[in-house]
Amino acid sequence: MRVLFDSFTVLAVSAGAVFFLAGTVGLLRFPDSLSRLHALTKADNLGLGLVVLGLLPQATGPLVALKLITVWLLAQLAGAIVTQLVARAVRRENQEA
Amino acid sequence: MTAAMVLDVGLALLVVAVAVWIVAAGSAFAAVVGFVSFGLLLALAWARLAAVDVALTEAAIGSGVTGALLMTAASRLRPTESRSAGERPGAFLHVVAAVLAVLVSAGLAALVLIPASPAPSLAPAAAVHLPELDVLNPVTAVLMAYRAVDTLLEKIVLLLALIGVWSLAPDRFWGGAPGLWPRSRPDGELTLLARLLPPIGIVVGIYILWVGAIAPGGAFQGGAILAAMWLLIMIAGLRPVPEIHRQWLRLVLVVGPAVFLTVGFAGFFLPNGFLSYPAQFTKPLIIVIEVVLTLSIAAILGLLVAGPPERERQR
Numbered sequence: 062m063r064v065l066f067d068s069f070t071v072l073a074v075s076a077g078a079v080f081f082l083a084g085t086v087g088l089l090r091f092p093d094s095l096s097r098l099h100a101l102t103k104a105d106n107l108g109l110g111l112v113v114l115g116l117l118p119q120a121t122g123p124l125v126a127l128k129l130i131t132v133w134l135l136a137q138l139a140g141a142i143v144t145q146l147v148a149r150a151v152r153r154e155n156q157e158a
Numbered sequence: 159m160t161a162a163m164v165l166d167v168g169l170a171l172l173v174v175a176v177a178v179w180i181v182a183a184g185s186a187f188a189a190v191v192g193f194v195s196f197g198l199l200l201a202l203a204w205a206r207l208a209a210v211d212v213a214l215t216e217a218a219i220g221s222g223v224t225g226a227l228l229m230t231a232a233s234r235l236r237p238t239e240s241r242s243a244g245e246r247p248g249a250f251l252h253v254v255a256a257v258l259a260v261l262v263s264a265g266l267a268a269l270v271l272i273p274a275s276p277a278p279s280l281a282p283a284a285a286v287h288l289p290e291l292d293v294l295n296p297v298t299a300v301l302m303a304y305r306a307v308d309t310l311l312e313k314i315v316l317l318l319a320l321i322g323v324w325s326l327a328p329d330r331f332w333g334g335a336p337g338l339w340p341r342s343r344p345d346g347e348l349t350l351l352a353r354l355l356p357p358i359g360i361v362v363g364i365y366i367l368w369v370g371a372i373a374p375g376g377a378f379q380g381g382a383i384l385a386a387m388w389l390l391i392m393i394a395g396l397r398p399v400p401e402i403h404r405q406w407l408r409l410v411l412v413v414g415p416a417v418f419l420t421v422g423f424a425g426f427f428l429p430n431g432f433l434s435y436p437a438q439f440t441k442p443l444i445i446v447i448e449v450v451l452t453l454s455i456a457a458i459l460g461l462l463v464a465g466p467p468e469r470e471r472q473r
Contacts, residue, residue, distance in 0.1 A: 138354060
C-alpha cells in the first residue's frame with residue numbers, strides 16, 4: 062500500500078512539475094501579455110493542483126490534507142482574479158495606444 | 159552533494175541573482191516586482207534555516223507590506239521617472255557605494271567562513287526561563303519578555319512613520335481621507351475577491367496571532383494579514399477609507415503602544431522595573447499586549463500603504 066501511495070505521489074508531483082516548466086517556458090517565450098497570462102494560469106491551476114493531489118497521500122491527517130486543498134483553492138482564487146485584473150489593464154493600455 | 163544541499167545552493171544563487179536583477183532593472187516598477195519576489199525567496203531561505211518566525215515576517219512585512227508601499231511609490235513616481243533617469247549619480251558615488259558594499263560583504267563572509275567555535279549563543283540561558291513565562295514559542299518569549307523594550311520601540315517607530323506619511327499632506331487636505339481611490343467597478347473581479355477573501359484572511363490573521371504563543375506567529379505577522387484584508391476591502395471600494403481626523407481611528411492607532419507603555423511603567427511599581435511583568439500575570443498580560451498591538455499594527459500598516467490624505471475633510 063505504502064509503495065502504491067509513494068509512486069502516486071512521485072507521478073502526480075512530477076506531472077505538476079511538468080506543467081510548471083511548460084508554464085515558465087510559455088511565460089518566457091510567448092509574444093504578448095495575454096498569451097503569457099494563459100501560460101501562467103496553466104502552471105498555477107493544473108501544476109499546483111497536481112502537486113497538491115500528489116502530496117495528499119503523504120498527509121499525516123485529515124487536517125493537513127484539508128490545509129493542502131485550501132492552499133490550492135486560495136491560489137486558484139487569487140490567480141484567477143489577478144489574471145483578470147492584469148488582462149483588463151493590458152486591454153486598457155492597448156485601447157489607449 | 160545531497161538533494162537538500164542542491165536545493166539550498168540553488169536557492170542562495172537565485173536570491174543573489176534576483177538582487178542583482180533588481181539593481182539593474184530599468185524601471186522602478188520592474189524593480190519593485192523583483193523586490194517582492196526577492197522577499198518571497200528570502201522567506202523560503204529563512205524557512206530552510208528553520209527560522210519560521212522570520213520567514214513569516216519576511217513574507218508578510220518584507221515582501222507584502224513593503225512591496226505594496228513601494229508599488230504605490232513607483233506608480234506615483236511614474237510621471238517624473240523618465241526625467242530623473244538622466245540624473246545618474248557620479249563616478250565618486252559609485253566608487254564609495256562599491257567600496258562599502260565590498261566591505262560589508264567581506265565582513266559577513268569572514269563571519270560565516272571563520273566561525274567562532276563554539277558559536278556564542280544565549281539560547282540555553284534564554285530557554286531556562288521559558289516555563290516561567292508560559293510562552294512556549296521562544297521567539298515570542300524573547301520579543302515580549304527579554305527584549306520587550308525593542309518591540310515597544312519598534313511599534314512607536316511605526317507610529318512615527320505614519321505621522322511622517324501624513325505630514326506630506328497639503329494643508330487643505332489635513333484631516334481628510336487618504337488617496338486610495340476605489341479603482342474597481344462594483345461588479346468587477348476585485349469586488350468579488352474583496353468579498354470572498356477577508357472572512358478567510360481575518361480568521362488566518364487572528365489564528366497567526368493566537369498561535370504565536372506556542373508556534374511561529376505573533377502580533378506583527380497577524381497584524382500584517384489583517385492590514386492586507388482591510389486594504390483589499392478599501393481598494394475594492396466596499397468600505398470607504400477613513401478620514402484621518404476620526405477619534406476612533408486615532409484611538410486604534412495608539413492603543414497598542416499605549417497599553418504596552420502602561421504595562422511597562424506599571425512594572426516600576428508592581429514587580430521591579432520597566433517592562434517587567436508580575437509573575438502570576440505574565441501570560442495574560444502578554445496576551446493582552448499582543449492583541450492590542452495586533453490591532454494597532456494592522457491599522458498603522460493599512461494607513462501607511464493608503465498614503466497621505468488627498469481629499470478634503472468632510473464634515
